[in-house]
Amino acid sequence: MRLPEFDLDAWIDILKTPTTGPKPLVSELNAPELPMPNRIRVETDTLKLGNLDWDSVNFTARRMADKWQYSVDSSQIKGSAEYDGKDLTANLSQLQLYISEPEKIVDDVAVVEEEEQPLITEFDRDFFNKMPNVDLKIDDFWMQGYKVGSVDIVMKRDGNRMLWDKANFNSGTSSVEASGWWDLTDETSRSHVDIMAKGDDNSEIMARFGIDSGIQKAPFDVSSSLDWDGSPWNMRVNTLSGTMETEFGRGVITDVGGAAKLLGMFSLDSIIRRMQLDFTDVFDQGLAFNSIKGTGKLEKGIFVTNDIEMDSISGDLSIKGLANLNTQMVDAEVTFSPDLTSGLPMLTAFAVAPQTALYVLAISTVVAPVVEVITQVTYEVKGPMNSPQVREKSRRKGDYEIPNEYRKEAQAGK
Numbered sequence: 001m002r003l004p005e006f007d008l009d010a011w012i013d014i015l016k017t018p019t020t021g022p023k024p025l026v027s028e029l030n031a032p033e034l035p036m037p038n039r040i041r042v043e044t045d046t047l048k049l050g051n052l053d054w055d056s057v058n059f060t061a062r063r064m065a066d067k068w069q070y071s072v073d074s075s076q077i078k079g080s081a082e083y084d085g086k087d088l089t090a091n092l093s094q095l096q097l098y099i100s101e102p103e104k105i106v107d108d109v110a111v112v113e114e115e116e117q118p119l120i121t122e123f124d125r126d127f128f129n130k131m132p133n134v135d136l137k138i139d140d141f142w143m144q145g146y147k148v149g150s151v152d153i154v155m156k157r158d159g160n161r162m163l164w165d166k167a168n169f170n171s172g173t174s175s176v177e178a179s180g181w182w183d184l185t186d187e188t189s190r191s192h193v194d195i196m197a198k199g200d201d202n203s204e205i206m207a208r209f210g211i212d213s214g215i216q217k218a219p220f221d222v223s224s225s226l227d228w229d230g231s232p233w234n235m236r237v238n239t240l241s242g243t244m245e246t247e248f249g250r251g252v253i254t255d256v257g258g259a260a261k262l263l264g265m266f267s268l269d270s271i272i273r274r275m276q277l278d279f280t281d282v283f284d285q286g287l288a289f290n291s292i293k294g295t296g297k298l299e300k301g302i303f304v305t306n307d308i309e310m311d312s313i314s315g316d317l318s319i320k321g322l323a324n325l326n327t328q329m330v331d332a333e334v335t336f337s338p339d340l341t342s343g344l345p346m347l348t349a350f351a352v353a354p355q356t357a358l359y360v361l362a363i364s365t366v367v368a369p370v371v372e373v374i375t376q377v378t379y380e381v382k383g384p385m386n387s388p389q390v391r392e393k394s395r396r397k398g399d400y401e402i403p404n405e406y407r408k409e410a411q412a413g414k
Contacts, residue, residue: 006044009051038063047074052097079138089135095151096142117234120189124231128184133157147171147208160185164193171208174199182232191232197222202248218251218292226298237301238326244303248292288313301326315339323385330388334379 040061047054055075062069067084079092138151149171156163160183167178180193198221199205226242228235294308301324308319316339321332376396383389 001041002043004044005046005048006042006057007048009048052099083132085132087133087135090137092136092138094140095138098144119230119234119236120184121231121234124184124189124234127231128162128182131155131157131162141169172199172204173201174205180232184231189230189234190227191230191235192225192227193232194225195223202251215248216252218289219249221247240298240301240325242298243295244298245295246293248289250290251288253287253289294319313339321381328385329383330381330385332381333393334381334390335376336379337376 040059042057042059044057045055047057047059054077057072057074059074060071067082070081070083072079076094076096076098077092078094079090081088081090083089134153134155136151136153141148141151149169152166152168154165156165162182162184164178164180167180169176174197176195176197178193178195180191182192183190198219200219202218202220203216222245224242224244226240226244228237228241229239230236289310289312292308292310294305296303296305296308298304303323303325304321306320310317316337318335319332321330323330323332378393378395380391380393381388382391
């Protein structure tokens with residue numbers, strides 16, 4: 001077939017439409033059935049399939065013994081595949097997907113969630129029954145104009161279970177490795193996934209998707225193991241359970257928004273904005289850190305952690321508490337201990353640059369060059385995740401002896 005445009009979606013809908021009404025007389029005759037073609041070729045400027053437009057398509061399907069072989073060459077997809085009714089193997093050198101209205105898909109999902117759809121939908125059963133075993137490899141995958149990288153997916157069926165042996169994505173120095181399963185019976189639907197993501201530079205992978213993470217040039221290692229009721233795309237949040245572990249190496253937080261994206265569940269942006277009021281200049285020029293680490297457990301949609309810690313040049317930040325994904329509420333305790341040896345001691349008496357305060361205090365306290373400083377502040381974070389209240393719970397003070405070099409410089413400048 002050579003056509004300027006071929007709407008395959010429309011043909012699929014027609015073929016799916018059941019025949020109704022009385023059977024025509026010709027159907028009762030012993031007329032020969034039309035044979036299945038052994039070779040199909042389509043050339044078209046635009047192919048409509050999956051609600052997407054595929055340009056400059058040259059598609060060939062050939063029946064070989066008990067399987068079909070496919071070859072496709074277009075602006076968005078290039079590669080070959082084989083299918084024998086049970087196993088689908090595809091090797092693509094290129095795949096570019098662009099969904100014209102991704103917001104509509106998100107809105108539709110939100111509406112479905114609000115309507116409290118059943119645990120097992122018709123789509124779930126249809127997908128589970130018709131999905132073959134899949135072995136998919138893509139050398140160069142792009143999504144919404146952003147480079148994802150190479151893809152390697154192996155999915156197998158085993159009775160009432162659909163297994164993802166692997167779903168690996170590699171992009172530059174970053175990689176994501178996932179595996180899992182989906183159990184579906186007459187009454188139950190249960191999913192499990194294990195994910196490991198790591199890379200040498202988080203900002204490099206985020207930039208590939210046009211995202212300014214605010215956290216720059218940090219190596220990362222993230223892992224999680226999660227279970228929930230529902231299909232992989234229809235999660236019952238109140239059944240979500242599992243573990244999560246995150247570690248960032250040396251990097252820089254360039255803005256408050258960037259810090260917020262790191263630990264959105266605990267509204268880190270609200271915490272840091274409050275700290276900016278209490279500790280002048282802590283984040284004005286960016287915050288360099290040596291590491292950010294943390295683990296947590298999920299139980300029935302409630303995330304609990306006791307060990308999220310950030311080792312920064314300006315001090316140590318720790319977070320303990322819980323984030324309820326069911327109610328979107330957070331209840332946490334945040335402790336910040338400034339590093340008094342970093343050149344940025346947090347003075348209680350001055351709301352100016354710390355070193356300026358040191359000079360002033362050194363001049364005024366030459367006889368007894370010991371000043372009172374904040375050694376630790378604890379904040380309480382409570383309320384909705386997107387706008388919690390951050391309240392100072394307690395603070396500790398201590399004596400800090402001004403280093404000799406500051407005193408000497410101060411005396412010389414008198």
